[in-house]
Amino acid sequence: MAQWETTESAVTRIRLNQKDGAPLYLQLMNQLKYLMASGRLQPGEELPPIRVLAERLVVNPSTIARAYRELEIERLVEKRSTHGTFVSDVGSPLAEIEQRRILIDRVDALLVEAKQFRVSTPGVIELIQERDAVLTEGNLVK
Amino acid sequence: MTQILEINGLTKRFGEKTALRNVSLSLAKGKVLGLIGENGAGKTTIIKHILGSYIPQEGSVRVFGLDPVKDPAGVLGNVGYLAEEDGLPGWMRVYELQRYFQGFYQNWDQAYAEDLREKFKIDRKAIIKQLSKGQRARVGLMAALAYRPELLLLDEPSSGLDPIVRREILTSIVRAVANENRTVLFSSHLLSEIELVADQVAMIREGEILFCDTLDNVKQSNRRITLRFNAVRTSAPEIGEALNWEGYGQEWSCLYSGNTATLEASVSLLDAKVVEESWLTLDEIFHARSAPKVEHA
Numbered sequence: 001m002a003q004w005e006t007t008e009s010a011v012t013r014i015r016l017n018q019k020d021g022a023p024l025y026l027q028l029m030n031q032l033k034y035l036m037a038s039g040r041l042q043p044g045e046e047l048p049p050i051r052v053l054a055e056r057l058v059v060n061p062s063t064i065a066r067a068y069r070e071l072e073i074e075r076l077v078e079k080r081s082t083h084g085t086f087v088s089d090v091g092s093p094l095a096e097i098e099q100r101r102i103l104i105d106r107v108d109a110l111l112v113e114a115k116q117f118r119v120s121t122p123g124v125i126e127l128i129q130e131r132d133a134v135l136t137e138g139n140l141v142k
Numbered sequence: 143m144t145q146i147l148e149i150n151g152l153t154k155r156f157g158e159k160t161a162l163r164n165v166s167l168s169l170a171k172g173k174v175l176g177l178i179g180e181n182g183a184g185k186t187t188i189i190k191h192i193l194g195s196y197i198p199q200e201g202s203v204r205v206f207g208l209d210p211v212k213d214p215a216g217v218l219g220n221v222g223y224l225a226e227e228d229g230l231p232g233w234m235r236v237y238e239l240q241r242y243f244q245g246f247y248q249n250w251d252q253a254y255a256e257d258l259r260e261k262f263k264i265d266r267k268a269i270i271k272q273l274s275k276g277q278r279a280r281v282g283l284m285a286a287l288a289y290r291p292e293l294l295l296l297d298e299p300s301s302g303l304d305p306i307v308r309r310e311i312l313t314s315i316v317r318a319v320a321n322e323n324r325t326v327l328f329s330s331h332l333l334s335e336i337e338l339v340a341d342q343v344a345m346i347r348e349g350e351i352l353f354c355d356t357l358d359n360v361k362q363s364n365r366r367i368t369l370r371f372n373a374v375r376t377s378a379p380e381i382g383e384a385l386n387w388e389g390y391g392q393e394w395s396c397l398y399s400g401n402t403a404t405l406e407a408s409v410s411l412l413d414a415k416v417v418e419e420s421w422l423t424l425d426e427i428f429h430a431r432s433a434p435k436v437e438h439a
Contacts, residue, residue, distance in 0.1 A: 016338075017421070018249065018337065018338070018423065019332045020421070021361070021420065021421035021422040021423040021426065022421045023357075023358060023361050023362075023421065024337070024338070025358075050320070051320040051321060054316050054320050055313060055316055055317060055320065056200075058312045058313055058316055058338055058339070059316065059338050059339060060174055060338070060339045060340065060341055061314065061316065061319060061320040062341055066358075088411060
């Protein structure tokens with residue numbers, strides 16, 4: 001059984017949000033990028049065929065084709081031979097940009113909360129270092 | 143690209159009332175066209191012309207290059223039709239309906255029909271009129287799909303059906319397009335469904351086509367832009383390609399159809415800047431476009 005037919009593939013967790021007006025191909029691109037950036041889609045992993053994903057998400061196949069095509073232009077995925085779209089092996093700078101964007105979102109949220117709690121930015125940095133030490137130690141114990 | 147459907151300058155009057163005015167539409171093979179518009183806007187009238195039930199008063203209708211009025215066999219033999227009100231013979235049992243269609247359509251694929259029937263969990267011995275509305279819609283869908291028509295016409299197929307049946311209908315559309323390169327025209331007032339499966343969208347209002355374009359272009363040309371002006375304004379600014387202004391004071395927003403660079407240039411001349419740019423759902427676009435035109439000051 002191909003991996004996208006099992007519930008283990010990260011792609012099966014993609015949900016398109018219809019309340020968000022963003023074009024569906026863009027939503028799909030962003031979610032695939034997120035999965036790649038967070039490592040849940042690994043380099044070399046095959047994406048579901050267009051028809052399979054179209055049927056699963058109940059969207060027009062051209063929407064999936066467009067998302068794959070745009071990702072291919074950004075070199076995040078590549079077509080091999082005539083069929084099959086795979087996550088690129090090359091460490092794409094775009095993946096890094098995407099990773100940075102994910103981190104920026106989290107950091108922004110953290111800073112907003114810290115402001116509300118009246119914790120200064122150096123205080124936040126201190127806390128981050130503290131937690132980093134705890135997590136690192138935790139890993140060592142394990 | 144092969145055109146499956148071509149409507150040119152179609153006009154239809156019922157007595158005093160003009161039901162369709164100069165309607166032109168075309169649909170290429172393998173595409174899904176979503177027809178949107180309020181009740182009574184003319185969606186069903188267009189579909190009846192495609193089926194050859196109405197004779198065009200002006201203009202022309204061609205399906206597979208054929209005139210559906212002059213060549214009903216050539217057209218209807220290759221068109222699958224699912225209407226809001228099902229036209230199924232209620233006294234028949236499901237298997238009798240299958241046999242009846244089998245005799246009617248050369249391409250009827252009984253194995254596929256049975257496949258669909260089982261998937262939809264319909265009892266083959268059930269009498270059609272005793273089925274629930276959802277089950278009858280499934281029988282209608284089975285009948286429309288099982289002879290693998292080149293063109294599928296779905297007129298408000300989801301109307302009054304529960305989400306599960308609606309999803310099955312949408313999945314069937316996706317499957318027909320993805321696996322068999324069929325062409326689909328469907329009308330729905332559920333714009334979120336159109337947004338999921340359509341390549342192209344035609345919006346009809348009072349018998350006229352307001353726009354007919356790819357879904358991507360429709361989305362691209364109906365973004366909501368919010369501007370912040372350095373000074374308070376008492377009236378909406380005038381900017382090309384912008385409409386439906388609303389706002390007050392320093393913040394005004396509009397539907398914008400041009401490109402962002404052009405906008406930024408014209409906005410800076412007005413001593414303002416773009417503070418927000420967002421996408422609209424098809425539903426929001428529809429409501430913005432179908433609102434009565436606001437008088438310009």
